[in-house]
Amino acid sequence: MSSQGSYQISTIASNIDKEINRLKAQVDLFWDKEFKRYVEFGLEDGMKIAELGSGPGFVTENLLKTLPNIHITALEIDSILVEYAAQYLKENQFDRYEIVQGSIMTTGFPDNSFDFAITRLVLEHLPDPVGAVREICRIIKPGGKAIFVDNDFEMHIMTFPSFGSLRELYEAYCQSRSQEGGNPKIGRELPLILKRGGLSNIDFEVISAHSEVVGDEKFFKSEGIGIPSKLVRDGFLPSKVLADISVQWRNVVKSEDHAILRQLYMAVGEKMSVGEV
Ligand SMILES: C[S@@+](CC[C@H](N)C(=O)[O-])C[C@H]1O[C@@H](n2cnc3c(N)ncnc32)[C@H](O)[C@@H]1O
Numbered sequence: 001m002s003s004q005g006s007y008q009i010s011t012i013a014s015n016i017d018k019e020i021n022r023l024k025a026q027v028d029l030f031w032d033k034e035f036k037r038y039v040e041f042g043l044e045d046g047m048k049i050a051e052l053g054s055g056p057g058f059v060t061e062n063l064l065k066t067l068p069n070i071h072i073t074a075l076e077i078d079s080i081l082v083e084y085a086a087q088y089l090k091e092n093q094f095d096r097y098e099i100v101q102g103s104i105m106t107t108g109f110p111d112n113s114f115d116f117a118i119t120r121l122v123l124e125h126l127p128d129p130v131g132a133v134r135e136i137c138r139i140i141k142p143g144g145k146a147i148f149v150d151n152d153f154e155m156h157i158m159t160f161p162s163f164g165s166l167r168e169l170y171e172a173y174c175q176s177r178s179q180e181g182g183n184p185k186i187g188r189e190l191p192l193i194l195k196r197g198g199l200s201n202i203d204f205e206v207i208s209a210h211s212e213v214v215g216d217e218k219f220f221k222s223e224g225i226g227i228p229s230k231l232v233r234d235g236f237l238p239s240k241v242l243a244d245i246s247v248q249w250r251n252v253v254k255s256e257d258h259a260i261l262r263q264l265y266m267a268v269g270e271k272m273s274v275g276e277v
Contacts, residue, residue: 057074
């Protein structure tokens with residue numbers, strides 16, 4: 001098991017640029033609904049926000065665009081993504097943010113520094129998610145909230161008409177990520193992980209994207225062939241299963257009454273003041 005966890009941009013898929021594009025599409029797929037939940041869970045303009053595992057900076061970008069008076073500290077471990085995000089956000093002429101290279105496990109930020117923390121699609125890749133929550137609990141202010149967004153690959157993309165080889169793909173993905181120390185079925189465990197990490201007043205929500213609402217294109221872009229091809233190359237997925245998925249996927253799209261559905265799992269918790277704990 002790797003102590004680095006199960007997401008390295010340079011090895012998780014067959015091509016880094018395409019993987020970055022897929023991350024962008026994955027933000028676009030859920031953004032409208034996701035942002036509404038962030039606000040319901042306590043995000044407000046003017047806040048000092050920590051974004052942990054910020055990757056290429058697409059969530060950072062959307063937050064900066066939507067909330068004109070926030071300040072974001074984006075923490076990311078991977079130098080390739082730190083560089084990409086720095087360039088990307090600079091080209092878009094944003095200010096009110098800083099990007100720091102470092103680990104969510106030991107951020108180095110002072111105690112009680114942030115009003116709000118967002119950790120999106122990161123806990124599922126970490127060998128010690130409770131340790132990460134504990135660190136985030138340390139750096140947010142008393143009364144501050146932390147949101148965590150993850151997958152649960154027991155219930156990932158579902159289609160109508162449905163086909164079995166998609167499940168084989170997700171089981172192969174789960175095996176591969178688990179071997180690297182991740183937990184791709186973490187979604188259902190989030191409330192307890194937050195509690196064990198020291199947060200209180202936990203809430204939990206599943207949000208979904210549906211092809212009839214957001215269109216097919218966003219799903220095509222947010223899936224892609226990069227990770228499945230890598231699973232074949234690494235021996236987790238037989239190539240004939242991937243070939244079948246391509247055929248079945250085309251059949252789904254050809255079907256007049258087709259549906260494509262995907263969920264994200266969100267949990268929020270609050271840091272209590274010392275007297276309240
Ligand atoms: C699936 S990507 C999600 C990126 C971004 N949050 C988003 O939603 O588009 C996971 C990110 O977590 C980062 N990451 C993984 N382990 C980390 C750690 N220990 N500390 C900080 N970031 C980490 C990865 O490098 C990657 O950028």
